[in-house]
Amino acid sequence: MSGEVADETGTKARPGVFETWRQTPREAKALLAGVFVSKLASFLQIFLVLFLTHRGFSGSQAGWALGVYGAGAVLGTAIGGWLSDRLSPRSATVISMMGSAVLIASLIYIKYYPLILLAVLLVSAVGQFYRPAAQSMITQLTPPDKLVMVTAMYMLCVNLGTTVAPLIGVALAEISYNLLFWAEALAVLTFGVIALVALPKPDRSAAAAAAKAKAEEADPPIRGRYVDVLRDYRYSLFMVAFFLQAVVYVQYTAALPLAIKAAGQSIWWYGALITMNAIICATCQMIATKFVQGWPIRVVQLTGFTLVALGYAMYAIDMLPVFLILGTLFWTLSEIVGVPTMFAYPGMIAPPHLRGRYIGAMQTMFGLGATVGPVLGVLLFEHIGQRVWIWMTLIEVVATVIGAIGIRRATAPGTDDTPTPDSVVESPTGVAVDPAD
Structure with missing residues (x-):
């Protein structure tokens, strides 16, 4: 069947x-x-x-x-x-x-x-x-x-x-x-x-080597570099958005515990929120992906980024338990809705000879955001207190807009979004894109 x-x-x-x-x-x-x-x-x-x-x-x-x-x-x-x-x-x-x-x-x-x-x-x-x-x-x-x-x-x-x-x-x-x-x-x-x-393993047989040599003689192989990734300006925009997303997202490890303690709430609430996030992600992400995997990629990006903004906007209202729970639920929903698609996205759009670099570039930007984010969050909290959540919400809104501009439909063979051959053109890095997108 x-x-x-x-x-x-x-x-x-x-x-x-x-x-x-x-x-x-x-x-x-x-x-x-x-x-x-x-x-x-x-x-x-x-x-x-x-x-x-x-x-x-x-x-x-x-x-x-x-x-x-x-x-x-x-x-x-x-x-x-x-x-x-x-x-x-x-x-x-x-x-x-x-x-x-x-x-x-x-x-x-x-x-x-x-x-x-x-x-x-x-x-x-x-x-x-x-x-x-x-x-x-x-x-x-x-x-x-x-x-x-x-x-x-x-x-x-x-x-x-x-x-x-x-x-x-x-x-x-x-x-x-x-x-x-x-x-x-x-x-x-x-x-x-x-x-x-x-x-x-790569096929290193004599027949494969001969076939490869013949193919390279007719069509010399393309040698990729990280600079070729940066020439894909829309993907570069998406990476900027992903960096900003990481800066905001990691505040649950930096500014959130400080904010909860400063508001006079028990630190028990922080442990409960993180546990709730872990349980929901472990039990619901696969189920959610069953439905989300068919959504257009830009819809997933907009939904995921917006949910993070809504989550931290809840914290900006007050540090009462009801807003802590609602805010955490929002950014947890962002994880279960958006993370699988966003991490699969570079492989969907990258030309084969640059696939590792596309994926590595995005993961590097996330790592940079996760490194810068705690330092920035704690510094802002020490100077402006609970207003840090307003600033984080605004940064996330900017990331949402930039991400929506940068992201594009995947055109991998076999996907629902694959344009017909006549409608496909190649970007300067060899990525197939739909000119109507």
Whole structure:
């Protein structure tokens, strides 16, 4: 029986969660399993400050190390996009996991603080190589009409792993910090073995090499660079919007707890809000994606960004529990409605030779926003108090408008939005776009 069913109008209905899983290639399932295993032991960022202070370093030294970790993560996604295009998504993932396993274990034995900072920078950067590679591989392996749903599955693996990881980490840290980091090294090594064994290898047979040489002689290969991504001005606008979105979004980790405490509310409310967000995302994102995956991409972007603006506008009214709950529900809805499509979007529009860089560029912008956002949010809160939420709402409105201008319809073969051949033109970077959009 076909995996797609027709609705009453005769159009194809988008496949559901279990149907998509059954039709997902084995290699993509292996990738998702590897991501989940590695995230179950993602301890380093969570326990880095405690680990360093336990080793006798000061709180400020531990804080600097955490900042270096964040800088490495931003750098790593950019390099990972380049590696994915230059080598292959499989190679980038194997390098990322094998390399970070060695670097994580090395932290146990390094005593000299500058070397610790260098190791933290390297382990953070190398550990992030896999992220654009993983999304590129998912795009490559997944039929276009199932890409958003499989991306939602990827997000679920990440979210479930990072939700459980602190609990496992606390139990291991009670025994030994050495055991904690050895467990993380083993987990990422397991992901590396999965990638090495299960992910598709480039065809290096003599016949394939001859065919490639013949094709290159007739049509020389295009060598992509990050500057080619920036020449796609609409995608660059979208990345600016995504950066602003990240700056605002991360305020739930920075300005929100400060605002709740300053308003005289129990910090228990902060814990309850974050728990509510995690539960809703884990239980509802896949269900929501079943319906959202058929929406036009610009509608998803406008809906997702607007919900964040509405959420923080609720906080601007007052820090009473009713507004805290409503505000958190709004930006949580943004996650379950918008995140899978937005993270799948670069792979939808990127030319094949730039796919890793498109994905890496967007993830880098999100990382930059997530790094700048807490600093900006705390600084604003210290100077203007609760009015920080008005400013965050305004920034999100700007991001919404810029994003809507920058985003465009995907024209990947097999999607509902694919224009007819006569209506397709190419952008300067080779991206197929609908001139009517």
